[in-house]
Amino acid sequence: METPLTVTGFLEQARTYYGDEEAIVGADGDRFTYAEFGDRVDRFSAALQERGIEKGDRVAVLDPNTHYHLEAAYGAMQLGAIFTPLNYRLAPDDYAYILSDAGVDAIYADYEHAEKIDAIRDEVPTETYVTNDSDAAEGQWEEFDDLLEDAGTDFDAPEMSEDEVITINYTSGTTGDPKGVCRTHRTETIHAYLISVYHEITDDDVYLWTLPMFHVNGWGHIYAVTGMGATHVCTRGVNPDEVVEAITEEDVSILCAAPAVLNQLIDYYETEGEPEMMGAKRVRATTAGSAPPEATIRAVEEEFGWYLKHLYGATETGPLITISDAKRLMTDENRYELKKRQGMGILGTDVRVVDEDGNDVPQDDATLGEIVVRGNQVMDRYWNKPEETEEAFNDRVEGYYHTGDLASVDENGMIAIRDRKKDIIISGGENISSIELEDTLFDHDAVADAAVIPAPSEEWGETPKAFVVPSNGDPDDPPVSADELTAFTRDRLAGYKVVRRIEYVDELPKTATGKTQKYELRQEEWDDEDRMIGEG
Structure with a gap:
């Protein structure tokens, strides 16, 4: 029926x-x-x-x-x-x-x-x-x-x-x-x-609204939490002290948070003397998009005691299309590496990574392609924009929504985003993932936040430039010099990937959901140029 x-x-x-x-x-x-x-x-x-x-x-x-x-x-x-x-x-x-x-x-x-x-x-x-x-x-x-x-x-x-x-x-x-x-x-x-x-929502869950309800209808939680008969705990913003208070007083069991929000909570935990981060129930947290640094995942699971899931999608896809919570593939050795990946396609969802000809890339975890997807949760169309709709669904592969994200695929079919098409750095003909460089910078204790973009270079066309928020919050007197950070990346990256340009800032431009708005940094950096080499 x-x-x-x-x-x-x-x-x-x-x-x-x-x-x-x-x-x-x-x-x-x-x-x-x-x-x-x-x-x-x-x-x-x-x-x-x-x-x-x-x-x-x-x-x-x-x-x-x-x-x-x-x-x-x-x-x-x-x-x-x-x-x-x-x-x-x-x-x-x-x-x-x-x-x-x-x-x-x-x-x-x-x-x-x-x-x-x-x-x-x-x-x-x-x-x-x-x-x-x-x-x-x-x-x-x-x-x-x-x-x-x-x-x-x-x-x-x-x-x-x-x-x-x-x-x-x-x-x-x-x-x-x-x-x-x-x-x-x-x-x-x-x-x-x-x-x-995939969030394992049940009627006795207590959901804390740290994710904006406006963002893809709160990732569908305005429906899922309601339909399951669970409890909504509302907020007017994300203040770490209020979040922790709500978690402990209301026995919150589930929440969603961008990596930036998780880092705010980690800072609060460390500066406030490691307060209790759970009520009577264990907290399940979901983050999305670009993977948080391994240090963030470790802190959330090992210090807070929470269970962290990492999912991926876009406004056009619901957003959920992949998840890295593959317990049967997870071991003690690969746990955090696996959680950093965007993961596998979920039920009823056809997720592919394809080259410019629309062919699937090999599962070698090295070859880059664009993520395309079709599924029942993907949007119907763009409002009053038939040409943009046509392009979004038919650029490389007919009938698939094209995300604009570049990824590789491992032997288990688990995808890992390496960059946005517009964020890839093309330096001297070599493709460089800004996400890889950001992950490397995050490994340094003196880096609180970082964004890497292509900057103009007379010699190479483009070269990586990092905007770094220092851990002490003072861009005029950071705890590590730019030269020392460059040396740090040189020890960990191939020569052509070394981050030689570093600018300290007090904050990075963010969206309401905590994503870094790299386009603002790119616009400022390329303001005096005729065009961007990589058309970012």
Whole structure:
């Protein structure tokens, strides 16, 4: 028997079987059962419908990780409206572009971010503006809780098809205007199933929101955690002391964190005298993207006592497409090396690494190719961008989404990302992985953070340059000289890979999810050049 896969089923499942159980611990201290959460969602659906929102309309949500974000998301989706979460670190011009591009009809914005939306009202098609504290917000806003109080719980729920778009997630727009990634009920539902399996989510889990909910819908956790009847613990940001307090007081059992967040927690652990990092339950943590240094993985597992998983994907892929948690392949000797890899394709997902002709690269863990993928969790298309959609799915191999990541494959089929296509350094005709150089720098105790990019070179065309955050936080008086760091890389790398240019900085530009924005460093470095040799 075939039944449609729709995202509204996750909340229905939870309040049917876990209505009296705790659903949400709010960042403001409020607590809601699944019955109470469902009631608030129904009321928001009714309030939106009273304001003319119907199936297919776009409803934006600009919010840190609060209960309002979850209520607004489900309230919109119950009407068949398209949930459009926004990155809360963007500028007003970015919001003007996205709200106009998506044709957003209504927006809920947290009071701390409402000012940036108010500044561009005259430029966007949006008509309904809701916030969680209208007294603190600039401009004219309706109060979220007043809407709920005035609205009943009755609304007309439309019929929905699993192939209809239900969410648009905008990419960071690092190489042009942001692109709206269209995801259907089906892609979101199947991805949530996969997250539940590979994160081993159960109804007694307590999930801490350190990952932004706006980021690919919190990697699908707004669905998976809800559908399994587990508990959401919300936050307004990632402050190490508050994270550790929440973990111990709420008995948090699972969280997701970028490598940068893990490093913040390690610094806190070391400076605060090695406090307890768990409550009654062992913590399972997931990190993603570029692998954290081995020292970070060791600290998380050996010092904190957590179990760390490393996954990989992109906004366009759900994101989960590979995971390195292969216990049957793991030994005491290869444990940390394996956890650094992006890993194997997950169930129902065809992940390949192909050369420029679309052929699979050999499993020699040396030959580089681009990661391409197809699976039920991969996006439907880019919003209003048919040409970009066509290229993304047909560049090297027809019908596969092309990630832009370069990787090698080992004898077990486990992939390891070596670089982004735009981050590879081509020096004197040799390809150099910036990730390999960053890993080498991270091995030095005096390096807190590092990013390596191609820099212009008259002799070689390009040469590696490292931007380094010193461990003492003082770029003017670092604990190791640039020459000493260069010597450190020379002892560990082939001659043509040695990092001869080093610039100390107090911080690196980061996205909201902790990824280093190398394009900003590249733009500054190549500002006086006609072009970049490697077109990065």
